[in-house]
Amino acid sequence: MxxxxxxxxxxxxxxxxxxxxxxxxxxxxxxxxxxxxxxxxxxxxxxxxxxxxxxxxxxxxxxxxxxxxxxxxxxxxxxxxxxxxxxxxxxxxxxxxxxxxxxxxxxxxxxxxxxxxxxxxxxxxxxxxxxxxxxxxxxxxxxxxxxxxxxxxxxxxxxxxxxxxxxxxxxxxxxxxxxxxxxxxxxxxxxxxxxxxxxxxxxxxxxxxxxxxxxxxxxxxxxxDLQGFYKSTNLTSGLAPNQENLVAQEALQVQETLKIVRTQTLAALRNQTKRIQGFTSTFLSDALGGTEGDLNPRFRGSVRISNPQVTRGTFYRIEGNRAIFIPENNPNSVQRLNLDFDTGTVTIDGKSGVRNKAGLSGNNASGSVINANGEITQIDVFGVNGEEPENGIPYSGSLTTGVARDR
Incomplete structure (x- = not known):
C-alpha cells in the first residue's frame, strides 16, 4: 500500500x-x-x-x-x-x-x-x-x-x-x-x-x-535558530520558554513527558545562545579590527565597519534569493532581502547602493550594501558552515549599520 x-x-x-x-x-x-x-x-x-x-x-x-x-x-x-x-x-x-x-x-x-x-x-x-x-x-x-x-x-x-x-x-x-x-x-x-x-x-x-x-x-x-524555530513551528508547542501554560493544558501523563523533555530543550537553548555569542564576537572582532578570525580568507560579503551598530535577529530564506531578517528587539521592523550567492550580490530593503557583495565562508554567510556616502548595511547569518541557508529554516544572524572602512 x-x-x-x-x-x-x-x-x-x-x-x-x-x-x-x-x-x-x-x-x-x-x-x-x-x-x-x-x-x-x-x-x-x-x-x-x-x-x-x-x-x-x-x-x-x-x-x-x-x-x-x-x-x-x-x-x-x-x-x-x-x-x-x-x-x-x-x-x-x-x-x-x-x-x-x-x-x-x-x-x-x-x-x-x-x-x-x-x-x-x-x-x-x-x-x-x-x-x-x-x-x-x-x-x-x-x-x-x-x-x-x-x-x-x-x-x-x-x-x-x-x-x-x-x-x-x-x-x-x-x-x-x-x-x-x-x-x-x-x-x-x-x-x-x-x-x-x-x-x-x-x-x-x-x-x-x-x-x-x-x-x-x-x-x-x-x-x-532554536528561538525562531519554536516561534514558527506549531508542532513544538510546550517545549519553548514561557510555555508552561501550554503544558498545563495537556493530560497529566503527557504533562509529565513534556516537563521532563522541556528541561533538556531549555538547556539546549541556553547552550546555543552561548555558541551564537561566539559567532557574534568573532564577527565584531573582524568588523572592528579587520582581523580574519575564523573567516580565513575574508569572504566576499564581509566589510570592515567603523562605529558598528549591531542588531541581533532571525534570518529566513523564503524562496530562491528572497529572504527576510526579523530584528530581535523589534519584530515588526522586518528587513526584506534579495541575496544571490551565485552572482555574489545583495539588496537590503530594496537598496543596492553603489557597491554590494555577498558571500559564504567559514561559519557564516554575509551580504553588504555600501551607499555613496560610505554608509553600510550588512547582514550576517551565523553557523551555516559554508553552505547556503536553506528555505524556511530560521538562522540566527545580525544586521549591522555603520561606515565602511577602507580595506
Missing part, C-alpha cells in the same frame, strides 16, 4: 522498567500507542482492514498506521511515555520486532520499526529509552542512542547491551519522498549521529543544529 522506495524507517529502542536484578528473558513487542490528539482529517489504517476515520483514544498496535491530511495533525502517546506528533500530509506506522532481555541496569534487544513516509514527525523521548534509529534507503540517522556495552553473556541473542539514557531527548525528522531528502533537527543536546548507508561520512548534532541527507549524501551541519 505504501511506497517502499521513499520510506523513512525510524527504529526506536524503548526503555524497560527494571523488575528484577537477575537475568530474565521475555518477548515483548511495543504494545500500543493511543491516539491522544487529532486535528482535522486523520485516518487510521488498521492491519488488514480498510482505512477509516481516526477517533480519540483509538489504539494503534504494531503494523497499524495513521495518515494525516492537509492542515491536520495526530499525536500518539506510547506505552513507554514517548510522545510522537505527526504533522500534516504524513503517514506514520510502527511494526513488531522487539525481543528484550533484562539484566540489572542493562538491556539487550532487537529493534521496533517505526516508519514515516513523506512527512514530519516530532519525537519526544523521556529518560530511560535506549535509542532511536532513523533510516532512509540511502541514509542512517541515530537519535537518542546510548553507548553499547560489551556483553559478557554466552547467549548469541545478548550480543548488544545498552545502558538506558539518563536524559530526555527531542528531535524533528522531515522526509520528502518527491526529492528523496531527509532533514533532522536536534532540539536537545545528546547522541545524534547521521551517516550515509556505507558509513563513509558521519556527522554529530547538538541541540539547535540540523543536517540534510539527499540522495544518500550527508550535507554539512548548520546552526538553525
Amino acid at each position: 505504501l511506497s517502499i522506495t521513499h520510506k523513512l524507517i525510524v527504529s526506536s529502542l524503548l526503555a524497560l522498567s527494571w523488575i528484577t536484578p537477575v537475568l530474565a528473558a521475555k518477548d515483548e513487542t511495543l504494545t500500543r500507542a493511543e491516539l491522544y490528539k487529532l486535528i482535522q482529517t486523520v485516518e487510521l489504517w488498521l492491519q488488514n482492514k480498510k482505512p477509516r476515520k481516526a477517533e480519540l483514544k483509538d489504539v494503534m498496535v504494531p503494523r497499524d498506521a495513521v495518515k494525516t491530511g492537509v492542515s491536520s495533525q495526530a499525536e500518539l502517546f506510547f506505552n513507554d511515555k514517548s510522545l510522537i506528533r505527526v504533522d500534516q500530509s504524513s503517514i506514520f506506522r510502527f511494526e513488531p520486532g522487539v525481543r528484550r532481555f533484562e539484566l540489572k541496569n542493562r538491556i539487550a534487544m532487537n529493534e521496533v520499526i517505526f516508519k514515516l513516509e513523506n512527512g514530519t514527525a516530532l519525537i519526544l523521548s523521556p529518560p530511560g529509552s535506549v535509542g532511536t534509529k532513523v533510516e532512509t534507503p540511502q541514509s542512517k540517522i541515530s537519535i537518542f542512542a546510548a553507548n553499547p556495552l560489551n556483553s559478557q553473556s554466552s547467549s548469541p541473542e545478548l550480543t548488544s547491551l545498552f545502558s538506558p539514557a539518563s536524559k530526555a531527548s527531542a528531535a524533528m525528522v522531515i522526509h520528502d519522498s518527491t526529492t528523496n531528502k531527509t532533514r533532522v533537527f536536534a532540539l536537545t543536546d545528546g547522541e545524534f549521529a547521521i551517516s550515509d548507508q556505507q558509513d563513509k561520512k558521519t556527522v554529530a548534532l547538538k541541540g539547535g543544529q540540523t543536517v540534510a541527507v539527499k540522495n544518500g549524501v550527508v550535507g554539512k551541519v548548520q546552526e538553525f
Whole structure:
C-alpha cells in the first residue's frame, strides 16, 4: 500500500522498567500507542482492514498506521511515555520486532520499526529509552542512542547491551519522498549521529543544529535558530520558554513527558545562545579590527565597519534569493532581502547602493550594501558552515549599520 522506495524507517529502542536484578528473558513487542490528539482529517489504517476515520483514544498496535491530511495533525502517546506528533500530509506506522532481555541496569534487544513516509514527525523521548534509529534507503540517522556495552553473556541473542539514557531527548525528522531528502533537527543536546548507508561520512548534532541527507549524501551541519524555530513551528508547542501554560493544558501523563523533555530543550537553548555569542564576537572582532578570525580568507560579503551598530535577529530564506531578517528587539521592523550567492550580490530593503557583495565562508554567510556616502548595511547569518541557508529554516544572524572602512 505504501511506497517502499521513499520510506523513512525510524527504529526506536524503548526503555524497560527494571523488575528484577537477575537475568530474565521475555518477548515483548511495543504494545500500543493511543491516539491522544487529532486535528482535522486523520485516518487510521488498521492491519488488514480498510482505512477509516481516526477517533480519540483509538489504539494503534504494531503494523497499524495513521495518515494525516492537509492542515491536520495526530499525536500518539506510547506505552513507554514517548510522545510522537505527526504533522500534516504524513503517514506514520510502527511494526513488531522487539525481543528484550533484562539484566540489572542493562538491556539487550532487537529493534521496533517505526516508519514515516513523506512527512514530519516530532519525537519526544523521556529518560530511560535506549535509542532511536532513523533510516532512509540511502541514509542512517541515530537519535537518542546510548553507548553499547560489551556483553559478557554466552547467549548469541545478548550480543548488544545498552545502558538506558539518563536524559530526555527531542528531535524533528522531515522526509520528502518527491526529492528523496531527509532533514533532522536536534532540539536537545545528546547522541545524534547521521551517516550515509556505507558509513563513509558521519556527522554529530547538538541541540539547535540540523543536517540534510539527499540522495544518500550527508550535507554539512548548520546552526538553525532554536528561538525562531519554536516561534514558527506549531508542532513544538510546550517545549519553548514561557510555555508552561501550554503544558498545563495537556493530560497529566503527557504533562509529565513534556516537563521532563522541556528541561533538556531549555538547556539546549541556553547552550546555543552561548555558541551564537561566539559567532557574534568573532564577527565584531573582524568588523572592528579587520582581523580574519575564523573567516580565513575574508569572504566576499564581509566589510570592515567603523562605529558598528549591531542588531541581533532571525534570518529566513523564503524562496530562491528572497529572504527576510526579523530584528530581535523589534519584530515588526522586518528587513526584506534579495541575496544571490551565485552572482555574489545583495539588496537590503530594496537598496543596492553603489557597491554590494555577498558571500559564504567559514561559519557564516554575509551580504553588504555600501551607499555613496560610505554608509553600510550588512547582514550576517551565523553557523551555516559554508553552505547556503536553506528555505524556511530560521538562522540566527545580525544586521549591522555603520561606515565602511577602507580595506
